[in-house]
Each structure stands twice: as structure tokens, then as C-alpha cells.
Amino acid sequence: MADEHTIQVDIVSAEGEMFSGAAAVVYAAAVEGDLGIYPRHAPLLTLLKPGEVRVQTPDGATQSFFVGSGALEVQPYKVTVLADTAIRAKDLDEAAAVAARQRAEAAVREKGDRISVAEAQADLARVMAQLKMIERLRKLRG
Numbered sequence: 001m002a003d004e005h006t007i008q009v010d011i012v013s014a015e016g017e018m019f020s021g022a023a024a025v026v027y028a029a030a031v032e033g034d035l036g037i038y039p040r041h042a043p044l045l046t047l048l049k050p051g052e053v054r055v056q057t058p059d060g061a062t063q064s065f066f067v068g069s070g071a072l073e074v075q076p077y078k079v080t081v082l083a084d085t086a087i088r089a090k091d092l093d094e095a096a097a098v099a100a101r102q103r104a105e106a107a108v109r110e111k112g113d114r115i116s117v118a119e120a121q122a123d124l125a126r127v128m129a130q131l132k133m134i135e136r137l138r139k140l141r142g
Contacts, residue, residue: 004086005051006058007039008078018065019055026079027054028072029129037074044074050129052089052136053081064089065131068126087130096136101127 006022026037029051035044048070055063070083104127107120 004077006077007037007041009055009081010079011053011055011067011081011083011086013070013083015086018083018086018088019063021055022058023055023079024058024060025056027052027056027087029053029103030072030082035072037079038060040076041074041079043076044072048072048081048083050126052129052133053083053086060091064137066092066130066135089133089137092130092134092137094131097127097130097134101131 003022006024007026009019009021009023009026010017011019016121024038026035028035028037029049030046031049035046048067050068051066053065053067055065057063057080065083066087066089067083068079068085070081070086072083073080101124104120104124108117108124111117
């Protein structure tokens with residue numbers, strides 16, 4: 001449970017609950033720009049773009065999640081992430097992401113109907129965000 005120096009965070013995807021607990025700060029990639037959310041943040045409702053949601057717990061540990069897209073609701077002491085897909089950073093598969101990028105790039109090049117191209121471009125954006133997150137995590141570990 002969150003106190004006045006923490007914020008309760010719930011990250012939920014179609015697969016189920018990914019995280020529930022107290023945080024000192026939450027970072028998220030919103031469509032309007034990156035956000036840093038601390039306790040007592042002003043209420044906010046925004047859409048998320050493909051990217052990282054990072055939760056720093058009160059003890060200083062950090063947990064990272066890749067979110068395909070979704071919605072973010074912020075209340076003064078609660079953050080809720082409703083994601084279409086969410087993957088723990090440690091579970092990201094670089095080889096699968098590279099293969100998905102190649103498939104999406106090929107689909108964009110084929111220039112099928114508008115819907116197919118739009119879907120391929122959205123897939124490409126998600127996969128590029130995953131690869132960017134994998135690269136950032138590699139640098140942090142290295």
C-alpha cells in the first residue's frame with residue numbers, strides 16, 4: 001500500500017497483472033512525451049506509445065516493462081497502466097524482435113492495401129521501441 005511518499009502502481013495487460021506495488025517514481029512513454037510521475041502528481045489520463053514503463057521502488061530497485069501501447073491514468077497516489085501488451089524487460093527476446101522488424105519492414109515495402117501498410121507500420125514502431133529498450137538495458141548492464 002502506498003503512503004504519502006510513494007505511489008501505488010498497477011500495470012495490467014491482456015495477459016494479466018504484470019506489477020502491483022508501491023513506487024517512488026514511475027517513468028512512462030506517453031504519446032505527448034516522456035513522463036516522470038511522483039507521489040501527489042496531478043490527475044492525468046493519456047495514451048501510451050510503444051516503449052518503456054519503468055518503476056523505481058522505494059528501496060531504489062528498478063523494474064522495467066515494455067508496453068506495446070495502452071492508457072495511463074494518474075491520480076495523486078495511484079498510477080494505472082492498461083496495456084494491450086506488456087513484457088517484463090528481462091523477458092524481451094532480441095532475436096524475436098529482430099525477426100519481427102524484418103517481417104514488418106518487408107510488409108511495409110510490399111505496399112499492400114492501406115490497412116495492411118498501416119498495421120505493418122504500427123508493428124514496426126512497436127518492434128523498434130522494443131529494440132531501443134533492449135539496447136538501453138544492454139548499456140546499463142555493460
